[in-house]
Amino acid sequence: MHVPPHPGNHRAIGAMDVAMAFLSLLLVLGGLVSLTGDRDNEFHRAVLGLDTLICSVLLLHWFWGLFTAPHKRSYLKERWIDVIASIPMLEVTRPLRLLQIWRVISVFRRHHRALEEIQDEPLEITLALAVLGVLLAITASTLVMVLVEIPDPNSPFEDAADIIWWSVVTLSTVGYGDYVPTSMAGRAVASIVILAGVSVFGAFTAYVTSLMMSASRNAHERELLTRLERLERSQKQILEELRRLGRNK
Incomplete structure (x- = not known):
């Protein structure tokens, strides 16, 4: 139903x-x-x-x-x-x-x-996947980094807030460099986060660009069809006028 x-x-x-x-x-x-x-x-x-x-x-x-x-x-x-x-x-x-x-x-x-x-709604699907992917990556990287970096006495991270900030900045591919992991596990997580950020934002940008180009092509095709319809109507009017002139003769 x-x-x-x-x-x-x-x-x-x-x-x-x-x-x-x-x-x-x-x-x-x-x-x-x-x-x-x-x-x-x-x-x-x-x-x-x-x-x-x-x-x-x-x-x-x-x-x-x-x-x-x-x-x-x-x-x-x-x-x-x-x-x-x-x-x-x-x-x-x-x-x-x-x-x-x-x-x-x-x-x-x-x-x-x-x-x-x-x-x-392909654009909304892409946006939803991007938002979901970013938040999942921030969540996973933050929790793992808290476990591997906070116990390290040489780590620059003082608390969870520092790590959340680092996850957001790293995933966004900005990378201020104010916090750098010192442990091997932390650096491995950082590498994954960097690659994930490049992949997510790169894929999203490419897909949105593709949709915009497709919309532009569709608009161009609609314009061509409109012009063809106008030409067809003009052609019919010319033919009708020629028939009318022929009957008058």
């Missing part, structure tokens, strides 16, 4: 919604990790820092959805719980993130064309 999209949005679900649901799952797992073991250590602070970063992305996505929704009241009624669940550093609301995941799963179960709608 076909279930139409919710009136609060222009469609049932998008690629970014799926990416945000995956990030919500990541936050739930991070919350479970933060509840175990000693909380007064850099690993726990790194988890909280990553929680804040990912929650900021979720909130940004929520407000963008509200801004672009044609029926904002319906959007608020349907997704008000998402903004509460995305408040960082608030452990009470973390279980609500499971509802974000369930909402995306339920859309796929009820709306059989949801996957087709996602596939019809």
